[in-house]
Every structure is written in C-alpha cells, then in structure tokens.
Amino acid sequence: MNFKLSLKSILFILSAIFPFALVANDNWAQVRIPVACIRDGKGHSTEMTSQAIMGTPLRVLETDGEWLLIETPEGYNGYMNISSVAVKSDSAMEHWRSASRLVSVSRPEVKIYVSPDERKPSDVISELVLTSIVEGRLINDSTVIVTLPDGRSGYADSKAFIKAEDWASRPFNMDRAMETAYWLSGTPYLWGACSTKSVDCSGLVRVVYFDCGILTLRDARQQIGIGKRIEPENLTALKRGDLLFFSNTPDGRISHVALYDADGRYIHSSGLVKINRMSDDDPDFSKRYYRGASRIVGMEDTPGIVRMINHPWYFNIK
Secondary structure, eight states, X not given: OOOOOOHHHHHHHHHHXXXXXXXXXXXXXXXXXXXXXXXXXXXXXXXXXXXXXXTOEEEEEEEOSSEEEEEOTTSOEEEEEGGGEEEEOHHHHHHHHHSOEEEXXXXXXXXXESSSSOOSGGGEEEEEOTTOEEEEEEEETTEEEEEOTTSOEEEEEGGGEEEHHHHHHSOOOHHHHHHHHHHTTTOBBOTTOEETTEXXXXXXXXXXXXXXXXXXXXXXXXXXTSSEEEOTTOGGGOOTTOEEEEESSTTSOEEEEEEEOSTTXXXXXXXXXXXXXXXXXXXXXXXXXXXXXXXXXTOTTBTTEEEGGGOTTTSOOO
C-alpha cells in the first residue's frame, strides 16, 4: 500500500512514542483564562509555584498533550495544564505582537459580556484581572470589542483599557505603583500567587511593577540581585518603591520581600497584604532579618528589569 502521512499524523505518532516530545510548529501558547497556575510537576496536586494571567505569551518547551512545560516572559519555567492556554504558532504570535491590543488597567476585575448591551450575570463570557492583554478596539465612546486568546469575543467598558503600546511605554508613575499596592491591602497571601486575586510576597512586587509596564524577575531570591543595591545599614537612602529583603536567619536564604513606602513604612504580603514599620517594636519586622534593598526605578532595561515596550515576546522589535 502506498500512502503519505501528514505532518500532523507524524507528530501524533511521535508523541505516542515519545510522550514528552519537543513541540515542533506550535511552540507558543497564551493564557486563555483570567489566572492560570504554574506548577512544579504534571498534575493538579503538585505545588503551585507561580501564575500567569490572560494573554501572557508562553514558550512551550515540551508537551504530553495534557501538560505543557512552559517558560514565562521573565524566564520562569514550570508546568501548566493545556486547558489553561490556547496553543499558538510562530506566525500567530507575530501577528498578535503587531495587532490592535488592549490592556486592562482597572484594579477591580473587568467583565466581558456577550453583547454591547446586556449586562446580566448570565451574559458574562470571562473576566480580566489587572494588566490582562486582549486584542480589541473601541466601537463607541463607552464600549470596546475584545477577542480573547482562544478566539472568544465579547464587549466591555472602554474606561477599563488603554492601548497595549501606551501601557508598555508610559513613564513610570510611583504614585500609581504605591496606590496599586495599597489597593491590594487585605488580599490573601497564597504561595505562588501572582495576580490581584491573591499574591505571595514577590508576587505583590511583580503585580505592582507590571501594572506600570515593568517586568521583574519572579522570586524574592531573584529580585535581590536586580536593580541598584542598597546595603542594610544605609536606611536613610531608601526611597518609595524600593524592594526590602529579609531572611529567617542572619545569613540565610532570602525568604521575603516588601515594598518600601516612606517614614519606615512598608507594604507586603504576609498572611495578607498589610502595612508594617521598620522598627524593633513592630512584631513583623522584628521576627525577620533585614538584608538590604534594591531599587528598580531608574534601572529599567538592566538585567532582570524590562520595560515592556522592549520585550520581544510582546512587541515585534526591529
């Protein structure tokens, strides 16, 4: 019998023989749900190590058809269930990077509805958390039409969005950054969480700076190595937005990060997002060892700190 196999058939056969074969053509994915979990293994019972939000581009390194080994835009690796993403080709991602896109700049979650007029709970298609990215355009003064990464379309309030290129290139605004941090006050701590729904300590840093168009490394032990170093004894040099680092022992591994505000106050996620002071009589501060700080502002586009307009996964950079 003389027959030819299609490329898709060949890939299917290879995937059966090698259940974690490298992805050939469709080596990208985008998060298709409001917040997707990244885990340290294949399985919903494995530890969640981080999260990615709607529209985040992901490099697919390996797949078994159910679980993807992915890389995030900040270089974080982990496993994500295929139900959380829309698989994309190189050409689809190249188109997306130059398409008309909108970024949610609303701190409260934004609802996407089936029509421009209906606003009942049964008309909701999805929701978007802060800094979600979707394709879309304005259709009138109050409404945008958006397309989600998996092709679903709907309508939302225009005031919740700005153009992706405007978000990615706008000057850093420290007032907005700290307002976002304080707006999250009371948000529950969750290990590995990284959205306005819940955050861990380094996730709070990531959410606050990403809202201002800056991508940082993900974990506290990575964040201490980026930006401008401020030694622990130099407390008078601290400025708003600096990252404060802590460990459980004097020379131990960095285990916690906070955002400095002013006059010794800092905001961080510890049980929940809350405010404490750099004072020996503050029970939160005194239970940890302060190990110094890093300054992100003014250090954009140095290792570990990327202005989003310069990130090649988000924009076709010439």
